[in-house]
Each structure stands twice: as structure tokens, then as C-alpha cells.
């Protein structure tokens with residue numbers, strides 16, 4: 552059994568038209584006009600299939616095929632929001648794959664023993680509120696109503712206000728929290744957003760673990776002074792200190808931690824940020840990730856040690872604050888096994904790999920068995936207009952997922968047809 556690629560690409564081309572930046576990538580924030588248009592398109596397709604469509608309080612779409620079976624569902628999907636000037640494939644691939652898979656199973660009159668649920672999580676990219684995977688976090692019960700009242704977008708609008716304006720009843724959010732036993736398995740097809748599959752020429756990636764991470768904010772304060780009149784030995788320059796620490800982070804992650812450890816400084820602020828003034832204060836963020844907790848631990852402790860050393864050497868005042876943390880998520884061996892078996896049966900070369908990026912599916916860990924299939928991203932590029940995955944690879948990923956879903960959700964007679 553295989554998907555109809557032409558039909559899937561038609562969906563793609565329709566939905567990428569809903570962008571606020573035509574000609575410059577896809578910009579489709581959750582709760583925007585473009586989101587509304589994408590939803591209307593998806594709802595129309597779901598109606599054609601006779602799905603039982605529900606939109607929860609935060610805006611996650613949950614549409615069920617075979618609801619009358621009244622059993623835990625096999626959930627498939629991803630998200631359809633984007634970053635600003637993002638790509639065509641991130642998230643949307645998984646949502647449209649789910650739609651196409653249900654279409655094929657209906658067409659083929661596959662006999663279900665469990666319902667199949669299509670999910671498209673809202674606000675995965677954090678484009679409005681700076682919190683990634685907000686929809687799946689709310690679905691998993693990780694946020695309460697009071698917290699959502701406090702989280703604001705740059706214009707000062709809270710999550711609660713934004714979703715109310717979008718026509719949703721946020722006050723009822725408790726009833727939508729996913730309960731253990733409600734979903735039998737969640738499987739997400741997603742572009743890799745990295746270069747491993749492409750470099751190894753494998754069309755299918757089977758994710759084994761999603762890296763845990765820690766984000767630190769490092770603040771270094773010194774003495775602001777004239778860049779021309781202050782001798783080098785009379786300076787306490789926080790920028791020079793920050794530079795030493797930052798280059799040390801790279802060295803530690805590369806040489807002293809584990810082969811899987813990565814660390815990044817991607818944001819830095821300098822006060823007053825003037826070319827001829829020794830700064831008064833420098834703040835930067837350190838993002839450390841690894842599937843092994845030990846790797847994150849090593850870089851964290853070396854960071855603390857280096858900040859202390861540099862501060863003493865240059866007479867600087869410094870603080871390190873942990874501002875974000877998530878643990879490594881191991882994916883279900885039952886689902887990994889099913890994906891592997893199916894890829895072999897279908898003759899697709901595959902690679903077992905880990906994900907350095909966190910995805911919606913990871914939020915459901917502990918509530919259901921989770922699995923992820925990756926497909927190659929050209930040049931590893933993502934979150935930009937150049938993001939690209941070939942139609943051949945999209946089809947391979949969809950076909951593997953389709954047959955995994957058949958094995959999990961369909962009656963035995965159907966399984967034998969695979």
C-alpha cells in the first residue's frame with residue numbers, strides 16, 4: 552500500500568499559499584489569518600473523509616477516523632505553524648502525511664481495530680510567545696491557566712487573550728488534557744533539519760532519542776570606560792572575559808565532553824554597545840544539548856569553572872542563571888521496532904539516529920508510546936526559505952508511516968496484506 556504523492560503535493564501547494572510573506576518563505580503563525588485559512592483548507596479535507604474534528608482550547612486540531620470504535624487511538628501528525636520566513640516542509644509534512652494516510656486507508660477500505668487520530672499542534676515554533684511546543688505542552692498538561700494568562704507576545708497580548716480572539720474557549724482547558732490510555736501511540740513524520748541522512752544517503756531516519764538541553768544566561772559586569780585613555784592593565788572588560796568563556800565553551804563541547812554533545816552561544820548583548828567604549832555589561836546565552844545527560848553535565852560544570860576563573864582574573868562580577876531545561880526523551884522501542892521492520896519490508900535504507908531538536912511528540916512521552924520518522928533536509932537547512940526535501944523522500948517517509956499505522960491500527964487480515 553502506498554500514498555498518492557500527487558494528491559499530497561497538491562495539499563502542500565495549497566497550504567504554502569497561506570503566507571504573510573509571499574516570495575520570501577512561509578510565514579504562518581498560529582492564530583493568524585494565514586493559520587485560519589490553512590485550518591479551513593484542512594477542515595474541508597477532513598470533512599470529505601468524514602473525520603470527527605475537534606479543536607482543543609489552545610488550538611490543537613485533533614481529528615479522528617474510526618471514532619465509533621471507542622478505543623485508544625493511533626495518533627499521527629505534527630504542526631502547521633512556521634517561524635517567520637520559514638520553510639515549506641517543517642511540520643506541515645507530518646500533518647499532510649497524516650491526512651493522506653487516512654485518505655488511503657479509507658480508499659482501500661482498510662478495516663480498523665483502533666481509531667486513527669490526526670493531530671496538528673498549535674504554536675510549535677513559539678513564533679508568537681517565544682515558548683516552543685506550546686500546543687503540545689498544554690495538551691500534555693504542562694501549563695495551567697494562570698501561567699497562560701501571564702505569558703505575553705511582544706505586543707503585550709497574553710496567550711489567553713490571543714486564543715480567545717481566535718474564537719477558542721481557553722477557560723475550559725483542563726478537559727482537553729491528554730490522559731494516559733487515551734492514545735495508544737503517537738508517531739510524527741518530520742524533516743530532519745540536519746545533514747546526517749543526506750550525508751549518509753539514507754531516505755529514512757528512525758529517531759531513538761531526543762536530546763535533553765539546558766540553557767544558561769551568563770551575565771558579566773565590569774567597568775565601563777574610555778577605549779582610548781584606559782591602559783590595558785587598568786581595565787575590567789566584560790567583553791574580553793565573555794570572549795574567553797565563549798571560546799572555551801566550544802572547546803569543552805568538542806574535546807572534553809561526549810561525541811554527542813553540542814553547545815552554542817547564539818545570543819549576546821553588550822551594554823552600552825558603543826565602538827569606543829569599554830562595555831559595562833555583557834550577557835549571553837549558552838545552549839547545551841546531548842542525548843546523554845553526562846555530556847550536558849560536563850559542559851555545565853566546565854562553564855561554571857571558567858566563568859569563575861575569568862571573573863577573578865579580570866576583576867569582573869558574574870552570575871550564571873539556568874533559564875531553561877528539558878530532559879532526554881527516549882522513544883518507544885515498540886514503535887522503533889515497527890518502523891524498522893516496515894522500512895526493511897519496503898526496501899528503504901534507514902539510519903537510527905538521535906534528534907538534537909525537540910519536537911511536539913517528545914511532550915507526549917510518559918502519556919503514550921512515541922515514535923518519530925525523519926526524512927532528509929537538503930543541506931540540513933530549515934527555518935528558512937531554502938528548506939527542501941525531495942518528493943521521493945517525502946513519499947518514502949509517508950509510505951513507511953502508512954504501513955506502520957496499518958500494522959498498529961488495522962485488523963489482522965489487513966496486516967497480512969502489507
Ligand SMILES: [Zn+2]
Nearest residue numbers: 641642675741
Ligand atoms: Zn517542526
